[in-house]
Amino acid sequence: MAKVHLPSMLRPIAGDQTVLEVEGATIAAALDELRDRYPALERRLRDESGALRRYVNFYVDGEECRRLAGADTPLAARTELMIIPSVAGG
Amino acid sequence: MEALLAIGTRKGLWLARSSNGRADWQVTGPHLPMTDIYALAIDQRAGSPRLLAGVTSEHWGPGVATSDDLGVTWQEPEQAPISFPEDTGAALERVWQLTPAPEPDVVYAGVEPSALFRSADGGRSFELVRGLWEHPHRPQWTPGFGGMAIHTVLPHPTEPEHVTVAMSTGGVYDTTDGGKTWAPANRGIHVKFLPEEYPEFGQCVHKVARHPARPDTLYAQNHHGVYRSDDHAKSWQSIADGLPSDFGFPMVVHPHKPEVIYNFPLQADEHRFPPDGRCRVYRSEDGGGSWTALSGGLPDNGFYSAVLRDAMCVDDADPAGVYFGSRSGEVWASADEGEHWQRVVEHLPDVLCVRAAVI
Secondary structure (H helix, E strand, O other): OOOEEHHHHHHHHHHHOOOOEEOEEHHHHHHHEEEEEEEOHHHHEEEEOOOOOOOEEEHHHHHHHHHHHHHHHHHHOOOEEEEEEOOOOO | EEEEEEEEEEEEEEEEEOOOOOOEEEEEEOOOEEEEEEEEEEEEEOOOEEEEEEEEEEOOOHHHHHOOOOOOOOOOOOOOOOOOHHHHOOOOEEEEEEEEOOOOOOEEEEEEEOOEOOOOOOOOOEEOOOOHHHOOOOHHOOOOOHHHHHEEEOOOOOOOEEEEEEOEEEEEEOOOOOOOOOEOOOOOOOOOOOOOOOOOOOEEEEEEEEEEOOOOOOOEEEEEEEEEOOOHHHHEEEEOOOOOOOOEEOEEEEEOOOEEEOOOOOOOOOOOOOHHHOEEEEEEOOOOOOOOEEEEOOOOOOOOOOOOOOOOOOOOOOOOOEEEEEEOEEEEOOOOOOOOOOOEEEEOOOOEEEEEEEE
């Protein structure tokens, strides 16, 4: 199972958990899983067309997924997926 | 009498309440911090006020939040309240307008990209109005500077199947069959930015307003052009004579007097400032036949801010209150229909919309 680390702002809509375990083999599959468990969480991470939200970063074992395969980036067992809001806004 | 003024800004919502005839205001906020609030509604159809806010977080995306306790707590359903169906391939960018309809529990949402959604449960969940989304003109609608959005939704006060919308940039559209078919309704509206001066559609309308007691009369503030229609948007006539500029964003109708309207002209296009830096609301008492600059209490010079399309409103008291907010974060209120003004609050983020009601 991969571990998804949530930023503090999103924890209240995910049962106040800091880390969620997911079985999905890719980021997209992991988010599909979260959509079923916590719909309010999933829709803050990607829009209804499936696109990752522009100012949310997904680090897979320390590497931002947009430098890898985006939402198709594979998640192996024990992969650490960190979700971190990017620098945005004024 | 207690008045509530809701102020949506680029970084959250502020609420102002007055219990002494709108002489003094108690302001709270920020509520819903760090969200753009382009759309607000105070829905009193059920007896107690429900606040609806179209919110967009830069990080977490758009949504609709509601409060049944005047902003103390806010709710958003687990599932996205407004979501484009999968077959459209579209994704919601922003909610620009939330309008309770005369039918109980019906709320319309105008959104970006240009689309209309309808809720039958008071604004908790919405469904795409397919007839407008599938309109053959849609590929030719283009974004204005602020985006491509339906920013005005006017349900007919007595005919549930009859709804008028306006968008930038596309113009006014009208349905009389509950949203199945839509006709462009821009005849007589001149454009300066297209090869054709009077196109069937493509106008950059900034706001349309009307009075519920006289639904066939509509008033429009366009990107250059101020208009009136007396045949429910079948044709439009200019009412810009007497204004210092035909450019501006808001258009507001008095709550009890269908011939009294308000707007806020800006010099344009090279300088989008109030003429000569004077902060002035313009009022017509004869449906646009003549205009008066309202200045009581407003800055006489040095005001180089703008008032956006939904940043002016009236409450429903008698005499009516009139309100506007500026991009420089000032909100002004008049308790006597525009004769005298006082500043409710200053130093807020850019004001995007205001809504007021007696609660």
